[in-house]
Amino acid sequence: MSDHLDDLETRTSDAREADLFARLRPVLEAALSAPAYAERLKGLDPAAITDRNALSRLPVLRKADLPALHRGNPPFGGFVPASPGSFGRLFTSPGPIFEPEGTGADPWGAARGLFAAGFRRGDIVINTFSYHLTPGGFIMDSAARALGCAVIPAGPGNTEQQMEVISAYRPQAYAGTPDFLKILIEAAEARGVDISCIKRAVVSGAAFPPSLQAWVKERGIDAYQLYATADVGIIAYETSAREGMLLNENLIVEIVRPGTGDPVAEGEVGEIVVTNLDPHHPQIRLAVGDLTAVLPGTSACGRSNTRIKGWMGRADQTAKVKGMFVRPEQVAEIAKRHAEIAKLRLVIGRANELDTMTLKAEIYAEPAGLVDAMSSTLQQVTKLKGAVEILPLGALPNDGKVIADERPVG
Template sequence: MSSADEFYDDLEIRDPQQREDELMAALSAQMTHAKANAPHYGEVFADLDPASINSRDALAALPTTRKSDLAALQKKNPPLGGINTVPLSELSHIFASPGGLYEPDAPRKDYWRYARALWAAGVRPGNIVHNTFSYHLTPAAMLVESGCRAIGCPVVPGGVGNTEIQIQLMADLKPDFFIGTPSFLRIVLTKAKELGHDLSNLKNGLVGAEALPPSLRQELSDLGVSVLQGYGTADLGNVAYESKAIEGMIIDEGVIVEIVEPLGTKPVAIGEVGEVVVTTLNPTYPLVRFATGDLSAILPGTSPCGRTNMRIRGWMGRADQSTKFKGMFVHPSGIMQIAGRHPEIVKARMVITSQDNNDFMTLKFAAPGADPSLVKAVEDSIQTVLKLRGSAELVEADSLPDDGLAIEDARSYE
């Protein structure tokens, strides 16, 4: 395969230092643009020289913005909180997401920057793509459809549900590529087999919006479809994506990603789990240090696929699962720190329960082949890391849900 066919463009294979220099120059220009044209940033950065924000250290000194902040801003200055740099009349869509949030897009090629992720997953001009993300109110389906159009692919707008109708469409139209959640793809493939429909044309997919455990990826492969993951949000568009190497997720070329202390602002060290914070270079809706609430970690080095941008481990749960136990906060990062002290652990979940008005904390963990003595060692780590007493329980991996939760508060408050 030629490099021209393997990569979406030459931006993906830039020298890392060249990329960093160009990103920082673009950041400074974006800050100048945002301050001048977005009312919110004109106010927030009134005393800031935007040209001085030309390094990661300078960026890290700025405040973060959270979804809760967006909601408040949009109520104060509807509908987009003063973050948009163009009037509403120049937008293509205004989407409505759960929680009363609104997101724009503009008439610009691949506004959400998903073509790169689709290309890495195998989409090429002329492929027929079946899109099962929602077309109703939210931007989910349009995020990826805009990327398909940029590549040059017809899209079947399947939307959500209507499984048997979608199977019939796939049997008739013979799409090459699937877009949607991995769980819905499994439903489609197993139901099609049950109904006797031939979906053998469907070879590849880009999945997201939920966890993709290795067992499900393998099951989908056994059913004939190879899938890669994309990671994005309605606010930001594409943030990162897998390549065929399946070694972490490669950062998109149109964003600057930091991993910071969960629910904080300070960047953490390479390899340390933290919250994903993203600054976009989107001129229409320039989010600066948008805290996603998602947990991940930076992987050292670059992908063996040849793309040279920074990589993250992928979605590792949520940062905002903190809870109080005996008057002290327990954070997901603490659970991950405990697990990180024991390489045998492949999955862990802290479960907090109550009985007779007493609270109990149990770390359920999976460590295939581990010696039972590991339980005591994990309990010692709970005491060391959390400064709280808790029990540990060795369990089978499949008994722990793949929902990204590090903490399950199962206490009853009735």
């Protein structure tokens, strides 16, 4: 039995890049037929986007902006060239954000993650993700069935009935949040119900800390994490190597400095930006709002795609200072105005019952007057006064933060 779903997972990096960017051209062409993308990408020649450097010059579309865009031009904000009736299912997530599902066998690309977790043809999967309006339940359902598994569409809650279903069907696998997996296990233990048939699981949608991982493992369940969003589907998944998460095939994933579309150096924490390869629902440089970093090297599981550390927090670090919003893109603008700056962090504090700001800057060189010039730029961009602190290269933490709100809570 193969350890990999297909040969795409073990191809060379050069072959993967060539394939991704060859397939990107028709996706960009399709995007230009959608009115919102036609305006956003005005003047774009799809044939010119042949590598990551060229792609990085296209504007970022922020997920945080989608609710307003969708409300202004329902249902998809003018970003989808196909009509709603051409899709398989239509969902909504809080915001609201409206998401269409394609008509293929695995439209969300989740099968790779399930296969890496050990799901195989003939397995029975109890799927406890919600099937109501949001796509989570169908993301896992379609993937499991594409692998040849039978699915129990359980949804969340109703533990008594879940116990009955598990006792009757004896599923080998679980899909759902890690929290609900714990609830099911505890309910079974309290009622004396044998659910030892469940040997493997995929979990997503909530934190899965090492303590809970160990607790689940002690009960004989081998659980793997999936990183997914309702817009894109599965972005990355855990494998048997247990070394970060592997990026999914058929996506172009960039890590950029928060508040910008500028790619960071490998290993530096930044915001996840995804470009998919679906001409019916193109998503060009969608900034999903989550932070991560690329891990060096390749996975011991034999898959050759890039690995990331997994979810490392939110990129939206907007803060309110003295009644004014300060945003990551403003910090990025300050950096652009001073070539000496290598890295910036705006630290917000509290002193004498007043908000304070300190712009901490790693710099390559310090010409005369740099501190005063940066102080002036800080005030011009944010409309607020703040101090400037010069730091040596490497002094700031590598955690993706460009705004650190250190004011006491409460």
